[in-house]
Amino acid sequence: MTTVLGCIADDFTGATDLAGLLARSGFGVSLRIGVPPQPPGDTSAFEVIALKIRTAPSDRAVAEARAARSWLEAAGARRFFWKYCSTFDSTPEGNIGPVAETLMADLGATQTIYCPAFPENGRSIFMGNLFVGRQPLAESPMKDHPLTPMRDSNLMRLLQPQVTGSVGLVDRLTVARGVEAVRAALGRLAAEGVAHVIVDAVADADLAVIAEACRDMPLLTGGSAVAMPLPALYAREGVLLGEAGQPARAALPKASLVLSGSCSAMTRAQVAAHLSSGRPGLRLDPVTVADAGPGAALSWLAAQDLNRAPIVYATAEPDDVQAAQAALGVARAGEVIEATLAALAVAARDRGARRFVVAGGETSGAVTKALGVDRLDIGREIAPGVPWCFCRSGGEEIALALKSGNFGAERFFEDAFAKLEQP
Numbered sequence: 249m250t251t252v253l254g255c256i257a258d259d260f261t262g263a264t265d266l267a268g269l270l271a272r273s274g275f276g277v278s279l280r281i282g283v284p285p286q287p288p289g290d291t292s293a294f295e296v297i298a299l300k301i302r303t304a305p306s307d308r309a310v311a312e313a314r315a316a317r318s319w320l321e322a323a324g325a326r327r328f329f330w331k332y333c334s335t336f337d338s339t340p341e342g343n344i345g346p347v348a349e350t351l352m353a354d355l356g357a358t359q360t361i362y363c364p365a366f367p368e369n370g371r372s373i374f375m376g377n378l379f380v381g382r383q384p385l386a387e388s389p390m391k392d393h394p395l396t397p398m399r400d401s402n403l404m405r406l407l408q409p410q411v412t413g414s415v416g417l418v419d420r421l422t423v424a425r426g427v428e429a430v431r432a433a434l435g436r437l438a439a440e441g442v443a444h445v446i447v448d449a450v451a452d453a454d455l456a457v458i459a460e461a462c463r464d465m466p467l468l469t470g471g472s473a474v475a476m477p478l479p480a481l482y483a484r485e486g487v488l489l490g491e492a493g494q495p496a497r498a499a500l501p502k503a504s505l506v507l508s509g510s511c512s513a514m515t516r517a518q519v520a521a522h523l524s525s526g527r528p529g530l531r532l533d534p535v536t537v538a539d540a541g542p543g544a545a546l547s548w549l550a551a552q553d554l555n556r557a558p559i560v561y562a563t564a565e566p567d568d569v570q571a572a573q574a575a576l577g578v579a580r581a582g583e584v585i586e587a588t589l590a591a592l593a594v595a596a597r598d599r600g601a602r603r604f605v606v607a608g609g610e611t612s613g614a615v616t617k618a619l620g621v622d623r624l625d626i627g628r629e630i631a632p633g634v635p636w637c638f639c640r641s642g643g644e645e646i647a648l649a650l651k652s653g654n655f656g657a658e659r660f661f662e663d664a665f666a667k668l669e670q671p
């Protein structure tokens with residue numbers, strides 16, 4: 249099928265989040281891990297390419313996003329979506345702005361919107377300021393993120409240094425007045441030469457207005473939620489035909505593994521809940537692993553009953569993260585953990601594990617790459633923005649849930665396995 253919307257996600261959990269929300273429509277969604285080396289063949293109406301560029305140097309991020317855009321264009325896409333985190337995670341250099349600006353230039357777009365709001369998960373934007381629940385972004389636990397600490401809540405201030413064009417705002421008062429008011433405000437900003445427009449949204453109804461007002465832009469950017477209304481809008485236009493629905497799947501063996509490299513407040517609570525429900529667990533210390541390698545963790549795993557869904561985690565409190573980073577450097581601390589969790593995933597698969605839950609976007613990227621996964625089919629949602637995904641790894645069918653650090657309720661890991669058991 250010709251691809252109607254080509255999506256590029258800056259990390260793997262972000263990609264499954266977006267794919268899951270688009271799949272709520274019932275239309276076909278495919279998720280590719282990285283830009284496929286072969287030209288498009290069997291494609292879906294919605295194609296999502298998962299990259300791992302959130303913290304990459306800008307020139308690499310831009311090059312990968314461009315390659316993804318070319319592949320999606322070859323699949324037939326004429327409209328594109330650039331998906332980044334609902335907490336606008338980026339380094340001071342980017343990559344949200346540089347990628348958006350490059351895609352705009354390539355597509356001949358003179359204006360795009362930036363809307364990371366995700367009301368179901370408590371992300372809202374008011375007067376250009378991003379909130380996580382009731383807290384401004386910079387006062388939320390995101391201020392302590394190991395790789396992208398967010399210390400400003402104002403999206404205009406965060407975006408302006410990342411782009412060469414000027415940044416403007418369509419505020420909530422305008423969005424509340426509806427589709428035509430948003431279009432008129434965007435038109436006024438365009439006449440003033442404003443290319444990059446933050447758009448406020450505090451509820452799903454706002455996102456419906458924004459999606460409708462902006463659906464003809466060659467490029468939209470945001471979190472997953474602003475893309476959610478698009479399938480229904482395209483169907484109404486007649487550019488999207490047929491229905492997909494989820495294929496029935498044979499039950500997979502129960503052998504499971506939970507891997508957590510996220511240090512977010514929500515993941516910390518989820519790891520604690522999994523351990524307190526009696527699951528076997530191993531904590532990884534970055535400094536020890538950097539010195540001694542993954543051998544001890546691999547031996548521990550080899551002794552576990554995988555039917556009990558053991559967990560291996562590096563998840564730690566902010567002070568412990570800072571201590572590890574002081575000893576090893578930020579990048580190396582992250583890399584040793586990602587490499588160890590990835591090696592454990594492969595070892596578990598080779599011992600028969602077929603169900604994996606991975607917490608953390610960077611962590612999910614490392615694990616998925618090590619498992620050699622290139623395409624994921626989207627299954628049931630466990631929590632808003634976290635679907636089960638099905639794919640092949642080492643010749644076997646496996647189920648993967650890639651959980652954004654911040655998503656899911658406290659019992660997420662139990663919820664995930666229970667969801668696979670539902671008829």
Ligand SMILES: Nc1ncnc2c1ncn2[C@@H]1O[C@H](COP(=O)(O)OP(=O)(O)O)[C@@H](O)[C@H]1O
Binds near residue numbers: 509510562563569609
């Ligand atoms: N104890 C720790 N000390 C330092 N870095 C850590 C620790 N545990 C995990 N990390 C690293 O922190 C990063 C967390 O990012 P990510 O996996 O994207 O999680 P999130 O989804 O919460 O952003 C990863 O690179 C991970 O390897």
Ligand SMILES: O=C(O)[C@@H](O)C(=O)COP(=O)(O)O
Binds near residue numbers: 265332334471609633
């Ligand atoms: O938009 C979101 O919040 C998520 O889809 C996302 O991007 C998750 O990133 P991580 O928190 O790094 O998992």
